[in-house]
Amino acid sequence: AQTVTQSQPEMSVQEAETVTLSCTYDTSESDYYLFWYKQPPSRQMILVIRQEAYKQQNATENRFSVNFQKAAKSFSLKISDSQLGDAAMYFCAYRSTSSGDKLTFGTGTRLAVRP
């Protein structure tokens, strides 16, 4: 069974600085998708970035980028030039392409941004 682990329950970053959130996963599959979702206080789930496992190039979306290490089963999120609006709960997620499209989330990392 696939599992997703986020070992940092809470993180804090100074505004305009850079922060990296960690995520590791366990799978025996070779083809899958990885995601980072943001959940602000409104509780609405917002997609931040996604990575296809077959792509070697790390995904980038403006200030957000990932470090995808397939062999190490690691998928970290880097937030550059942190803004107050980045404060939220961040979830790493794994989507299987073979096990009935099962979508599994980690336990989340709460990010605080200090002004």
Add this chain to the structure above:
Amino acid sequence: SQTIHQWPATLVQPVGSPLSLECTVEGTSNPNLYWYRQAAGRGLQLLFYSVGIGQISSEVPQNLSASRPQDRQFILSSKKLLLSDSGFYLCAWTRDWVTEAFFGQGTRLTVV
């Protein structure tokens, strides 16, 4: 465009009462549907997922059940609620060629 509707937004129920939460997707066909629960300050726990009508996979054996009576309708139920069923429930959908998941607004359930 596709939309997902989840209701009610807030629910307060006494212990031992039944539960029915409904999720409906519009603008697509044959979606994969998911129910998650989020306890206060915790992560998303996958409860059930469905890849088609009548096809339900249960992740956590507990006091809840799910049904998919129609292609785009996913229902989460309980015959008798427990205090531990309190939490924030999220419905989501995906499609085979759409890799990301889209979420409903969620239901905050408080069992008293």
